Amino acid sequence: MSFTFEAYRPYYKENLKLAVPVVISQLGHTLVHLSDSVIVGHFAGTISLAAVSLVNSVFVVAMVMGLGISYGITPLIAQFNGQKNFEACGRLLSNSLFINFISGIVLFVVLYFGAGNLLDHLGQSPEVLKQAKPFLLLISASIIPLMLFSTFKQFAEGLGFTRQAMMISIWGNVLNICLGVVFVKGLFGVKPMGIDGVGYSTLIDRTLMAFVMGFYVFKSVNFKQYLQRFSITYISRERCVELVRIGAPVAMQYTFEVSAFSAAAVMVGQIGPVQQAAHQVALNLASMTYMIASGVSSAAAIKSGNYFGAKSYTDLRNSAIASYHIVLIFMSITALIFVVCNQWLPWIITSDVRVIAIAAHLLIIAAIFQLFDGAQVIGLGILRGMGDVNVPTIITFLAYWVVGLPLGYWLGLKVGLGANGVWYGLVAGLGVASILLYMRFTSTTKKHIENYIFEDTLKV
Numbered sequence: 001m002s003f004t005f006e007a008y009r010p011y012y013k014e015n016l017k018l019a020v021p022v023v024i025s026q027l028g029h030t031l032v033h034l035s036d037s038v039i040v041g042h043f044a045g046t047i048s049l050a051a052v053s054l055v056n057s058v059f060v061v062a063m064v065m066g067l068g069i070s071y072g073i074t075p076l077i078a079q080f081n082g083q084k085n086f087e088a089c090g091r092l093l094s095n096s097l098f099i100n101f102i103s104g105i106v107l108f109v110v111l112y113f114g115a116g117n118l119l120d121h122l123g124q125s126p127e128v129l130k131q132a133k134p135f136l137l138l139i140s141a142s143i144i145p146l147m148l149f150s151t152f153k154q155f156a157e158g159l160g161f162t163r164q165a166m167m168i169s170i171w172g173n174v175l176n177i178c179l180g181v182v183f184v185k186g187l188f189g190v191k192p193m194g195i196d197g198v199g200y201s202t203l204i205d206r207t208l209m210a211f212v213m214g215f216y217v218f219k220s221v222n223f224k225q226y227l228q229r230f231s232i233t234y235i236s237r238e239r240c241v242e243l244v245r246i247g248a249p250v251a252m253q254y255t256f257e258v259s260a261f262s263a264a265a266v267m268v269g270q271i272g273p274v275q276q277a278a279h280q281v282a283l284n285l286a287s288m289t290y291m292i293a294s295g296v297s298s299a300a301a302i303k304s305g306n307y308f309g310a311k312s313y314t315d316l317r318n319s320a321i322a323s324y325h326i327v328l329i330f331m332s333i334t335a336l337i338f339v340v341c342n343q344w345l346p347w348i349i350t351s352d353v354r355v356i357a358i359a360a361h362l363l364i365i366a367a368i369f370q371l372f373d374g375a376q377v378i379g380l381g382i383l384r385g386m387g388d389v390n391v392p393t394i395i396t397f398l399a400y401w402v403v404g405l406p407l408g409y410w411l412g413l414k415v416g417l418g419a420n421g422v423w424y425g426l427v428a429g430l431g432v433a434s435i436l437l438y439m440r441f442t443s444t445t446k447k448h449i450e451n452y453i454f455e456d457t458l459k460v
Contacts, residue, residue, distance in 0.1 A: 001064055002035050005320065006265070008318055008321060008322040008325065011315075011318050011319045011321075011322035011443045012326065014303070014319070014326070015296070015299055015300065015303060015322055015323050015326060016298040016326065017147065018160065018162060018303065019295055019296045019298075019299035019300075019323075019326070021162035021163045021165070021166035022157055022165075022166070022255040022295040022296075022298045022299050022383075023163070023291075023292050023295030023296060023299075024166040024169060024170065024295070025153065025157075025165040025168070025169040025295070030154075031386055032289075038348060038349050039177070039180045039181055039184050040198075040347060041196055043122050046273065046274065046277050046350070046352045046354075046355060047127050047128060047131065048131055048194065048195045048281070049252050049277045049280060049281075049349075049350060049355075050128045050269070050273040050274075050276045050277045051128045051129075051131040051132040051135060051195055052135070052195065052198070052280065053265055053269075053279060053280030053283075053397075054128055054129075054265065054266075054269060054276070054278050054279060055066060055132050055135050055136050055139060055259070056139075057262040057265035057266065057280075058111070058136070058262060059136070059139050059140065059143075060258050060262060061110065061255060061258055061259045061262050062107045062110065062111045062140075062143060063146065064251070064254035064255055064257075064258045065107065065141060065251045065252075065254065065255045066100070066103055066104060066107050066143055066146065066147050066150070066251070067146075067150055067251075067254065068247060068248075068250040068251025068252070068253065068254045068255065069099065069100065069103050069147075069244070069247040069248065069250070069251045070096070070100050070103075070147060070150040070151055070154050070247065071154055071246075071247060071250045071251075071298075071384065073092055073096040073154050073158060073243060073247075074154045074157060074298070074301060074302060074385075075091055075156055075307070076152075076158075076159040076242065076243070076246060077089055077092060077155060077158030077159060077305075080092070080309065086226050086228070086388050087228060088224050088451020089155075089159070089226040089238055090226050090227045090228055091236075092155075092239065092243065093151070093155050094226070094232060094235055094239075095153050095227075095235050095236065095239040095240050095243055095319045096154075096155065096243055097148070098232075098235050098240070099240055099243055099244065099247070100147040100148065100150065100151045101144070101147065101148065102161075103147055104143055104144035104145075104146070104148070104230075105144060107140075107143050107147075108140050108141060108143055108144055110332055111136070111140040112136060112137055112140040112242075113261060119170045127273075127367060128269075128273055128276075131194070131195050133358040134195075134196055134199075135195050135196060135198075135199045137199075138199025138200055138202070138203050139199050139202060140204075142199075142202050142203040142205075142207075144208045145206040145207040145209070145210040145211075146206045146210070148210040148213075148214065149168075149206065149209045149210040149213050149214075150214040152165075152210075152214050152216070152217045153165040153213055155217060156213075156216075156217060156223070157298065157302060158302060158305070159222075159223070159226065160302070161222055161223075162299075164213070164216050164220075165213060166271065168209055168212050168213055168216075169209070169443075172205050172206070172208065172209040173205075173207070175201075175204075175205050176201050176202060176205040177201075178201075178421075179186055179197075179200070179201035179204060179205070180197060180198045180201040182197075182201075183196075183197025183198070183200050183201055184197035185197075192273040202251075202359045213346055220246060223349075245389075245410075246321070246384070246387065246389055248382075248391040249389035249390055249392070250384055250389055252393045252396070252397075253380055253389070253392055253393050253396045256393075256396040256397045256399075256400045256401060257396055257400055257429075257433070258378075259400075259417065260400035260401065260404050260405050260426065260429060261283060261426065263405055264348070264405070264408060264422045264425075264426060265279055265280070265281070265283070267408065267409060267412055267413060267422050268412070268418075268422055270413070271412075271413075271418055271419065274352075274354050274355055274358065274417065275358055275419045277350065277352070277355045278346075278355045278356075278357075278358035278359040278419060278420055279344045279359075279361060279362065279422075280349075281349045281350055281355060281356075281359040281362075282359045282362035282363050282366055284349060284459035285338070285345055285346075285348075285349075285363065285366070286338075286363075286366040286370075287332040287372075289330075289331065289373070289374075290372060290373055290374075290377065291375065292330065293327050293331060293374040293377050293378065294377050294381075295328070295382060296323055296327050296330075296381075297323070297327075297378050297381030297382075298309065298381060299323070300319070300320060300323040300378055300381040300382050300385065301381040301382065301384045301385035302385065302455070303316075303319045303320075303321065303323075303385065304316055304320060304381070304382050304383075304384075304385025305385040305388050306384070307319060308385060308386045308387070313445065314447045314449060316386070316445060316448075317445040317449065319448075320378075320382040320445065323378050323381075323382065324375065324378050324438075327374040327375070327377075327378050328371060328374060328375065330374065330375035331370040331371050331373065332371065334367075334370055335367040335368070335371065336367075337368035338363045338364070338366050338367035338370070339363075339364060339367045341359045342361075342363040342364055342367075343356075343360050345363060346359040346360060346363070356415075357417060361419075362419060362420065362423055364425040365420060365424065365427060366423070368427055369427040369430045369431070371428065371434075372427065372430035372433070372434040373430050373434075375434035375437070375438060376380070376396075376399075376430060376434040376437050377440050378435030379392070379433075379434065379438055379440070380392055380437060382395075382441055383437070383440060383441060383444065386444065386448075388440070388444055391440060391453070392437060394438060395433060395437055395440065398432070398436075399429045399430070399432040399433035399436065400429040400433070402435075403425075403429050403432050404425050404426050404428055404430070404432075405425060405429070406425070407424070407425035407428050407429075408421065408422040408423070408424065408425020408426055408428075408429075409422070410422050411424070411425055
């Protein structure tokens with residue numbers, strides 16, 4: 001065992017150095033929703049918290065779809081950088097900005113007008129719906145600046161510059177929390193806005209983050225050689241198709257998983273607002289660990305893209321396995337924390353003892369799926385870095401929508417296990433995804449290594 005880990009030691013340090021800033025900036029997306037829930041849960045009450053849960057369960061589907069599209073640039077940038085093709089990087093940024101801006105507008109329209117009408121037909125509590133709809137408008141509008149921020153962030157991270165997005169995310173979340181408390185509570189002469197207050201704070205925060213991240217990319221000397229071919233005149237159909245070819249399947253991968261959790265929120269909402277609020281509490285806490293694993297996954301995608309572009313397939317495989325080790329160790333620790341502290345962690349978000357009692361049980365189930373969740377997101381990142389996105393998309397659909405959700409619906413609403421039953425189904429979906437994605441990674445990398453050795457033998 002010591003010999004096995006020794007072989008991966010150089011990759012642990014290399015991957016962690018790249019991953020830590022990415023993890024922190026990735027956490028920024030989840031911390032926005034967590035801070036919204038904390039502020040609303042403590043200052044606005046359980047019904048408002050249920051409304052946040054309902055809107056976030058819809059918004060997060062659009063958010064991960066948009067972020068998935070923006071991720072299309074990262075493996076391509078990493079591969080071109082590995083090939084020293086700097087001019088292609090600038091052209092990619094031009095096309096990525098165009099695609100992501102248009103995507104942001106489309107997602108806003110679909111979210112507000114489509115999801116806004118859909119909410120009336122999901123069997124939700126009328127008092128929850130009354131607060132949810134105005135909040136939906138504000139949070140939907142924030143997806144446009146979020147897409148622009150993500151474009152610049154993925155471009156910089158694909159080139160190995162991860163610290164700046166991390167710092168912007170940290171200060172953005174500080175601003176979001178401060179403004180949220182002021183707007184919701186009504187401080188310094190501001191009229192109390194209730195749930196709408198966190199909507200305004202999120203919109204302002206994401207707009208400023210997009211501006212600052214764009215300013216950094218265009219003004220930093222780090223990107224001067226990459227931006228020589230950046231211009232609106234370089235927007236081309238071929239480049240856009242190339243980005244969408246990677247980004248669209250990635251968007252679908254994330255959408256299948258996150259929409260399963262969103263559908264679970266709707267199922268739980270049919271049981272009652274207290275259960276729905278408890279689902280939001282447990283999901284917020286579990287999302288924190290997921291986004292950390294997702295950050296490691298993004299770093300793994302970058303390293304895989306670098307090695308894949310340079311045809312260093314053995315390094316690619318070793319680096320990928322090292323990323324698996326890192327995430328599995330981390331998720332084991334968080335699983336233990338969820339089990340030991342399940343009665344206390346919900347107090348971070350709410351003081352309603354009814355919500356806390358249900359959320360505590362859900363955290364035990366969340367502890368069970370920690371390893372599965374970490375393994376599947378790492379598998380997706382590694383395969384994305386290699387440009388392998390179509391088969392993983394099919395795997396995620398089967399895991400969550402053929403296995404996880406139907407099982408959760410049957411256990412939760414038919415058998416009568418309630419929110420716990422819905423979450424048991426999610427565990428099953430994550431387990432299937434993690435196993436199949438690992439099998440795909442193993443077979444794909446072994447095939448690349450064997451083909452490379454064969455080609456090298458023919459040259460000799």
